[in-house]
Amino acid sequence: MCKTLNFRIGExxxxxxxxxxxxxxxxxxxxxxxxxxxxxxxRQAGLDRSGKIIIPKGAIKIxxxxxxxxxxxxxxxxxxxxxxxxxxxxxxxxxxPITLDNKATAEQLLxxxxxxxxxxxxxxxxxxNSMLSDEIYxxxxxxxxxxxxxHSLSANKWHNAISNHGRANDV
Amino acid sequence: xxxxNLSNDKNRNxxxxxxxxxxxxxxRMVCSDGREHQNAxxxxxxxxxxxxxxxxxxxxxxxxxxxxxxxxxxxxxERVGMQLTGVRKIYISDMSxxxxxxxxxxxVFTPNGELKESRPYEDxxxxxxxxxxxxxxGKLIPKQKAVRMxxxxxxxxxxxxxxxxxxFLYDMAKQLSEKGAVMLLGAGSKGVGPVVLSNGGVSYxxxxxxxxxxxxxxxxxxxxxxxxxxxxx
Numbered sequence: 001m002c003k004t005l006n007f008r009i010g011e012x013x014x015x016x017x018x019x020x021x022x023x024x025x026x027x028x029x030x031x032x033x034x035x036x037x038x039x040x041x042x043r044q045a046g047l048d049r050s051g052k053i054i055i056p057k058g059a060i061k062i063x064x065x066x067x068x069x070x071x072x073x074x075x076x077x078x079x080x081x082x083x084x085x086x087x088x089x090x091x092x093x094x095x096x097p098i099t100l101d102n103k104a105t106a107e108q109l110l111x112x113x114x115x116x117x118x119x120x121x122x123x124x125x126x127x128x129n130s131m132l133s134d135e136i137y138x139x140x141x142x143x144x145x146x147x148x149x150x151h152s153l154s155a156n157k158w159h160n161a162i163s164n165h166g167r168a169n170d171v
Numbered sequence: 172x173x174x175x176n177l178s179n180d181k182n183r184n185x186x187x188x189x190x191x192x193x194x195x196x197x198x199r200m201v202c203s204d205g206r207e208h209q210n211a212x213x214x215x216x217x218x219x220x221x222x223x224x225x226x227x228x229x230x231x232x233x234x235x236x237x238x239x240x241x242x243x244x245x246x247x248x249e250r251v252g253m254q255l256t257g258v259r260k261i262y263i264s265d266m267s268x269x270x271x272x273x274x275x276x277x278x279v280f281t282p283n284g285e286l287k288e289s290r291p292y293e294d295x296x297x298x299x300x301x302x303x304x305x306x307x308x309g310k311l312i313p314k315q316k317a318v319r320m321x322x323x324x325x326x327x328x329x330x331x332x333x334x335x336x337x338x339f340l341y342d343m344a345k346q347l348s349e350k351g352a353v354m355l356l357g358a359g360s361k362g363v364g365p366v367v368l369s370n371g372g373v374s375y376x377x378x379x380x381x382x383x384x385x386x387x388x389x390x391x392x393x394x395x396x397x398x399x400x401x402x403x404x
């Protein structure tokens with residue numbers, strides 16, 4: 001059973017399950033297969049600068065080092081804003097109601113670089129569609145919670161209330 | 172700034188610039204003690220410590236299990252933890268030998284994950300800055316409709332490179348702004364094909380959006396999409 005998002009318009013609540021809309025699941029996908037001249041399938045790897053160490057896929061780990069060369073553990077990090085203020089962690093959108101009270105324009109939606117689209121489903125989807133009419137609503141959205149939220153624009157009755165979210169493009 | 176060859180509604184074309192402006196998050200991670208830091212890449216394992224190799228050396232999986240308990244054959248103590256720079260991409264065979272001559276095939280899968288076909292790989296060439304400009308197809312879609320029809324995953328700002336191209340682009344932006352619509356652009360000799368930004372890149376449908384302000388400023392945005400949303404029947 002999918003987790004549900006709780007949308008709130010006025011005093012009415014709607015519990016709807018989001019399903020990610022993916023091109024891969026709609027149209028299929030292609031992969032590039034590399035073979036030797038005699039048809040043997042090859043796999044990708046890395047070669048270090050010396051040319052002596054073959055590095056298999058997944059064998060490189062990103063870590064952080066201080067300027068003095070010392071390893072810095074992730075637990076030593078804190079998140080700050082540009083002005084140096086500590087950034088507060090935000091809750092997952094699944095853990096609190098999403099209030100739809102802020103309308104957006106088509107241009108605001110066009111300003112976003114859409115990174116994910118979710119189709120909403122649930123028993124009350126029809127009622128929500130009729131309440132949304134042709135309006136677009138905006139709200140902050142974070143799937144897992146954490147430090148950053150994404151602008152989200154939701155709700156259009158044409159597609160059973162699809163939620164688009166993306167990061168604003170500075171154009 | 173990259174170049175793009177664009178034509179207008181009168182089929183007059185000009186080479187102009189375009190670029191993507193991403194907004195970076197203002198949140199960054201800093202060390203709690205104030206030290207500056209940077210990301211680095213480290214070696215986790217080598218080809219000699221992959222499971223298949225270790226099983227082969229040990230003789231059996233059970234023996235490998237015993238070896239791992241008794242010693243550390245899975246860790247190359249001389250190399251693991253080495254900081255890596257300038258790693259080059261290579262292909263290796265099943266025997267972990269570097270392959271110098273490769274053939275590429277494009278394997279197509281259905282949405283269910285079934286193999287549909289395998290065909291020789293063809294490198295798709297970029298078509299945005301060729302002798303044939305991207306053309307206005309004349310197909311205007313109101314913005315309200317476009318945002319519901321397509322998922323615009325990439326966008327670029329088209330910019331002028333001199334006074335002449337300013338007028339050229341401003342006029343385009345003005346027309347589109349007045350119509351409140353986006354214009355479908357087409358590539359290729361027939362002017363209806365998808366747009367490919369870079370060699371070997373993904374094909375996108377491209378739409379042009381224009382905005383102007385009273386002080387003579389304009390904003391011409393190229394919206395790219397490869398996902399169309401359709402209402403459920």
